Amino acid sequence: xxxxxxxxxxxxxxxxxxxxxxxxxxxxxxxxxxxxxxxxxxxxxxxxxxxxxxxxxxxxxxxxxxxxxxxxxxxxxxxxxxxxxxxxxxxxxxxxxxxxxxxxxxxxxxxxxxxxxxxxxxxxxxxxxxxxxxxxxxxxxxxxxxxxxxxxxxxxxxxxxxxxxxxxxxxxxxxxxxxxxxxxxxxxxxxxxxxxxxx
Amino acid sequence: xxxxxxxxxxxxxxxxxxxxxxxxxxxxxxxxxxxxxxxxxxxxxxxxxxxxxxxxxxxxxxxxxxxxxxxxxxxxxxxxxxxxxxxxxxxxxxxxxxxxxxxxxxxxxxxxxxxxxxxxxxxxxxxxxxxxxxxxxxxxxxxxxxxxxxxxxxxxxxxxxxxxxxxxxxxxxxxxxxxxxxxxxxxxxxxxxxxxxxxxxxxxxxxxxxxxxxxxxxxxxxxxxxxxxxxxxxxxxxxxxxxxxxxxxxxxxxxxxxxxxxxxxxxxxxxxxxxxxxxxxxxxxxxxxxxxxxxxxxxxxxxxxxxxxxxxxxxxxxxxxxxxxxxxxxxxxxxxxxxxxxxxxxxxxxxxxxxxxxxxxxxxxxxxxxxxxxxxxxxxxx
Numbered sequence: 001x002x003x004x005x006x007x008x009x010x011x012x013x014x015x016x017x018x019x020x021x022x023x024x025x026x027x028x029x030x031x032x033x034x035x036x037x038x039x040x041x042x043x044x045x046x047x048x049x050x051x052x053x054x055x056x057x058x059x060x061x062x063x064x065x066x067x068x069x070x071x072x073x074x075x076x077x078x079x080x081x082x083x084x085x086x087x088x089x090x091x092x093x094x095x096x097x098x099x100x101x102x103x104x105x106x107x108x109x110x111x112x113x114x115x116x117x118x119x120x121x122x123x124x125x126x127x128x129x130x131x132x133x134x135x136x137x138x139x140x141x142x143x144x145x146x147x148x149x150x151x152x153x154x155x156x157x158x159x160x161x162x163x164x165x166x167x168x169x170x171x172x173x174x175x176x177x178x179x180x181x182x183x184x185x186x187x188x189x190x191x192x193x194x195x196x197x198x199x
Numbered sequence: 200x201x202x203x204x205x206x207x208x209x210x211x212x213x214x215x216x217x218x219x220x221x222x223x224x225x226x227x228x229x230x231x232x233x234x235x236x237x238x239x240x241x242x243x244x245x246x247x248x249x250x251x252x253x254x255x256x257x258x259x260x261x262x263x264x265x266x267x268x269x270x271x272x273x274x275x276x277x278x279x280x281x282x283x284x285x286x287x288x289x290x291x292x293x294x295x296x297x298x299x300x301x302x303x304x305x306x307x308x309x310x311x312x313x314x315x316x317x318x319x320x321x322x323x324x325x326x327x328x329x330x331x332x333x334x335x336x337x338x339x340x341x342x343x344x345x346x347x348x349x350x351x352x353x354x355x356x357x358x359x360x361x362x363x364x365x366x367x368x369x370x371x372x373x374x375x376x377x378x379x380x381x382x383x384x385x386x387x388x389x390x391x392x393x394x395x396x397x398x399x400x401x402x403x404x405x406x407x408x409x410x411x412x413x414x415x416x417x418x419x420x421x422x423x424x425x426x427x428x429x430x431x432x433x434x435x436x437x438x439x440x441x442x443x444x445x446x447x448x449x450x451x452x453x454x455x456x457x458x459x460x461x462x463x464x465x466x467x468x469x470x471x472x473x474x475x476x477x478x479x480x481x482x483x484x485x486x487x488x489x490x491x492x493x494x495x496x497x498x499x500x501x502x503x504x505x506x507x508x509x510x511x512x513x514x515x516x517x518x519x520x521x522x523x524x525x526x527x528x529x530x531x532x533x534x535x536x537x538x539x540x541x542x543x544x545x546x547x548x549x550x551x552x553x554x555x556x557x558x559x560x561x562x563x564x565x566x567x568x569x570x571x572x573x574x575x576x577x578x579x580x581x
Contacts, residue, residue: 024269028262036257050261057265061272138248156214157249163216182210189245 005030009073017064028057031074034159035081041154042085043092044143052088056081071168078161079169086147134196141191149184156181200224205235209242498545498573502552504581506559509537512581515558523551525577541577548575555579 009030015023035056039049059080060067067076142150148170155161155169156177166177200221205228211217212225229236506512513532516539520527525543543551555561559581 021266021269025262025266028265032257032261032265033254036261037254040255041252046255049255050258053257053261054265054268058268058272061269134248135252138252142249153249157246158252160250163214178211178216181214182207185210185242185245188249189241192245192248193241 005074006072010069013064013067013069013073024061027073031077032057034074035077038078038081038154038159039085039088041139041142041158042082042147042150043088044139045092048088048092049085052081052084055084059084072165075161075165075168078155078159078165079171082151082155082169086151089147137195138188138192141188141195144191145184145187149180149187152177152180153184153188157185200228202228202232202235205229205232206238209235209239213239213242213246498548498575499578500548500575501578501580502555503562504555504559504579505562506581509581512558513537516555516579516581519551519554519558520579523547523554525551528576537581539579541579543575543577545573545575548577551577 009027012023012027012030016027032053035053036049039052039056040046043049043052056077060077063080067073142153145153151170152166155166156163161169163174163177166172167174170177172180205225208217208221208225212222215222217225229239504512504516517527520539520541520543523543524547525541527539528542529538529540531538541551552561
């Protein structure tokens with residue numbers, strides 16, 4: 001199945017290189033959902049994710065000459081999407097740097113990180129999280145991770161990329177991937193235990 | 200392997216990404232460690248929850264928006280002829296060919312235009328030169344209101360005695376200005392040349408081919424003329440006695456060879472006479488030659504040469520004359536045409552005509568080549 005997908009992608013990329021715009025449109029249709037989910041899990045914002053996906057496909061269209069076919073097209077496109085998502089996340093964090101970061105405020109961005117917890121007389125972060133859906137709580141736990149852990153756990157546990165593919169996408173060694181994944185899973189597990197209780 | 204090592208490897212253990220030896224050790228440790236088994240269970244459930252997270256659906260407009268942006272980015276389709284020329288293996292040779300064509304055309308046009316540039320400085324419309332050249336021929340001719348040289352004063356009636364120049368000097372001059380070398384001047388048994396004519400050392404003809412040579416020669420001529428005047432004054436001071444045969448002429452200075460000034464002297468001629476002699480052809484000689492030719496003593500041949508650029512043909516023609524052993528008697532370079540009167544041995548006429556044919560289209564009489572021994576006067580017009 002994976003081989004068939006890879007072959008189809010390669011054929012579409014070849015047609016696209018010959019100038020067939022319909023081939024590129026087909027690639028957009030095949031990969032937009034996966035790229036959107038990656039961007040959404042990394043940025044944590046649906047609208048931001050939509051913009052990131054648009055930018056990623058446009059960047060791929062511009063930079064098709066740099067794609068030499070050494071890796072799968074999906075791996076190359078995912079690398080672009082992860083980089084753009086990381087940039088978008090940094091922009092958002094830079095904008096909100098001057099704002100008080102608390103779940104009491106208008107932006108409830110999660111509380112899994114101990115550094116983000118602020119004392120408040122309002123309902124605690126845990127109480128707010130308990131009222132949320134389990135998936136929403138899990139998403140917030142993911143969002144509380146640092147960018148490098150977030151990217152790794154999204155690629156492995158949510159998108160089921162192999163270790164080698166993650167190495168190619170993030171351009172890190174496998175040991176780094178294992179380490180980041182271990183720590184990311186531990187942090188999400190701890191977050192879930194605090195939010196939900198017993199796993 | 201203790202608890203910490205096992206806990207660190209549990210994540211990779213779940214993904215089956217540990218070494219077989221490590222896996223065996225972890226299995227052995229898990230078999231006897233309840234807390235580590237519990238940690239593994241919690242990790243499995245966490246990963247399970249992550250994998251069960253629902254996927255968000257892209258908005259329906261997303262693909263359209265992406266394609267709209269891509270179409271804005273896409274360059275317009277090139278025209279057919281441009282697509283034909285776009286491959287480098289076609290375009291580069293065509294561009295190289297066009298570049299070569301432009302260079303060759305430019306070179307050809309430049310050569311055509313260069314041939315129209317006058318090869319000498321602006322001079323009077325008509326200029327006559329005599330052979331051998333006078334110092335004034337190598338000296339800048341002052342612009343005179345009299346205009347062409349046809350109005351210049353008569354030539355002196357006598358020429359100075361002979362002072363043969365060294366042979367090497369003539370060869371050098373021949374290489375530089377292509378004058379007729381004196382050694383190759385055919386003897387004129389039927390025309391007893393005047394002492395002055397014979398004795399006058401042949402001077403290099405200013406067959407200037409470039410403006411630089413012309414300017415350089417003019418500078419040398421000016422310098423030589425000054426030296427000549429000084430020499431003349433010194434000769435007078437030394438009471439140099441002019442002989443009867445040196446009544447009005449003098450030994451010509453080789454203006455192009457300043458080193459010869461020591462052996463050159465003017466006797467009994469003033470500066471004005473010097474100038475007059477220089478600008479005036481040897482009338483006696485010309486008249487005598489013409490008379491002898493008219494009387495049939497000399498073979499007279501008139502040839503016409505058609506050249507694309509008469510001005511630039513001056514040098515090659517004079518060079519051809521010199522190589523054929525001829526001697527230039529008279530030059531008339533006019534805007535309407537050029538005339539070169541050459542005295543040459545009859546046996547040297549055919550080679551000269553052959554050389555002239557290489558320069559331009561030659562029209563000559565059939566009887567031009569005479570097998571008889573003697574001298575001929577050749578009028579070359581072009």
